[in-house]
Amino acid sequence: MTGASGHDVHARMRWSLHALCDAVDRFGGPPARPITAEVRRTLDEKIRVAVVGRVKAGKSTLVNALIGKRVAPTSERECTKITTHYRFGSPERGELVLRDGKRLELPLDGGSLPEDLPVDVTEVAHAVIWLQVDSLEDIILIDTPGLATTTTENEETTRRALLGHDGARQADALLYVFHNVPYLDDVSFLQEWATVTDKPGESAASAIGILSHADQVGGSPWGDDDPIELAKKQATGIAKLHGAQLGTVIPVxxxxxxxxxxxxIRERDARTLAKLADVDDFDLELRDPNDTDAEFAGVSGTEVQNLVGLVGEYGLRYGRSVASEGSRAVSEWLRERSGIETLERSLRERYIARSHFVKARSSLNTLERLAWSWGAPPKLKELVSEARLREEFHPLRELDALERLAAVAPHHELVQLLDLQLSARDDAERIGVPGASPDAVSKAALMRVAQARRAMLVTSAPIVQHACRTLERSFTIIARRNQQQ
Incomplete structure (x- = not known):
């Protein structure tokens, strides 16, 4: 491989962050050490994504869908008042982390927290549940109490965990769930989230909006318009309106x-749904949900309501077309139409695939907040400011430029070029000449520098200019690095 490999890039960044933590410890003294210790610890962790939103927005249902197991409580139980971290691990087990640092073992109830906790919820910092499920191998998923609730303690628990009120932010990124449109307090929380990020636009890069209940947009799935198609259009409009806070909005x-x-979804459910294939939509729409004696093509009213409890009114109307192919076909259709596949893909592309860079950015931001906090020695500001200018942290500028541009112009040619800088195996691939010698890579990089400068002159869009400026430095670094080989 030519030039710096992806592993080399990550290793240099990690080494520099550890060295920066050491320097911060020397100048910041005892007040800084708990924060630098947390930075060191989280650098070795998987990316942490929190699911946030108002009460009844659909957060726990989304958590269950992403994990692939019914573990997050959807009823108003005591454990809905605490933040819960879902992690990969065996044996499956639970633990309460208390505000005073103590840890209590917690027996699970079918993989979920028990209904009652052994201590008062005000004593709990968060809970941790280890599950042996593939979906958690690359991510830590954090379920949070609802915002805009009448219980002040519940909302404060979420704010303390995510906005760093205890000195360290627990999440690297957000899935912000809202029903229909973001309300003023939703936007307010996202603006608070922006205050714990580093640059304008970075809060949007680290937050995905989830337009929940996409199957109910427009009021009813029995009308002329498909609610999920309406939800897609609505999500696009919300993303444009709130682009400063949300990198993208996905209907689910x-x-x-x-x-x-x-x-x-079992075979019996698929067979029951298939029996309804020829029933008139009008008859199903106007049925009385409480009429258990009703019958539709041999299917009782009770059975119809059971199906609605599984797939909703939308699934009852549109899912009949695939039900004859069996439960697997119904499940695959539900995954595709529900939007969960789009969300999973976005999580992989935005966060999991770039987790090394996202974690490094989060760590650098944490150290910067410490450096600019009241009473911090001036030397800390100098240390962090100098660190941001180092070559090994330039990939964070590439990530910033990529996310800003992708948010407004996802198909722009520079999006692919910026992504290549972060995902390529070596410099030859980054510059588009795989397998070339260091000398050839250096020459090709200098040509790219000239192209980036010309592109900067012919565009008036600030975000595109920022991307060009970032790539100009990327190619300059590659050229210099390969000249030295």
């Missing part, structure tokens, strides 16, 4: 997604 039908992901 949570119930449909959770039923498919958690294996609730």
């Amino acid at each position: 039908a949570g119930l449909m997604a959770a039923s498919a992901a958690t294996g609730l």
Whole structure:
């Protein structure tokens, strides 16, 4: 391989962050050490993504769909008042982390927290549940109490965990769940989230909006318009309106997604749904949900309501077309139509695949907040400011430019070029000449420098200019690095 490999880039960044923590410890003294210790610890962790939103927005249903197991409580139980971290691990087990640092073993109830906790919820910092499920191998998923709740303590728990009120932010990125549109307090929380990030636009890069209940947009799935198609248009409009806070907005039908992901659709359900294929939509729309004696093509009213509990009214109307192919076909259809596949792909591309860079950016931001906090020695500001200018942290500028540009112009040619800088195996691939010698890579990089400068002159869009400026430095670094070989 030519030049710096992906592993080399990550290793240099980690080494520099550890060295920066050591320097911060020397000048910051005892007040800094708990924060630098947390930075060191989280650098070795998987990326942490928190699911946030108002009460009843559909957060826990979304968590269950992403994990593929019914573990997050969807009823108003005591454990909905605490933040819960879902992690990969065996044996499956639970633990309470208390505010005073103590840890208590917690027996699980079918993989979920028990209904009652052994201590008062005000004593709990968060809970941790280890599950042996593939979906958690590359991510830590954090379920949070609802915002905009009448219980002040519940909302404060979420703010303390995510906004760093205890001195360290628990999440690297957010999935912000809202029903129909973000309300003023939703936007307010996202703006607070922006205050714990580093640059304008970075809060949007680290937050995905989830338009929940996508199967109910427009009021009813029995009308002329497909609610999920309406939800897609609505999500696009919300993304444009709130682009400063949300990098993208994805419509998701949570119930449909959770039923498919958690294996609730059985062959018996598929057969029952298939029997309804020729029933007139009008008859199903106007049925009385409480009429258990009703019958539709041999299917009782009770059975119809059971299906609605699994797939919603939307699944009842549109899912009949695939039900004759069996439960697997129904589940696959539910996954695709619910939007959960789009969300999973976005999580992989935005966060998991770039987790080394996202973690490094989060760590650098944490150290910068410490450096600019009241009473911090001036030397800390100098240390962090100098670190941001180092070559080994330039990939964070590439990530910033990529996310800003992708948010407004996802198909722009520079998006692919910026992504290549972060994902390529070596410098030859980054510059588009795989297998070339160091000398050839250096010459090709200098040509790219000239192209980036010309592109900067012919565009008036600030975000594109920022991307060009970032790539100019990327290619300059590659050229210099390969001249030295």
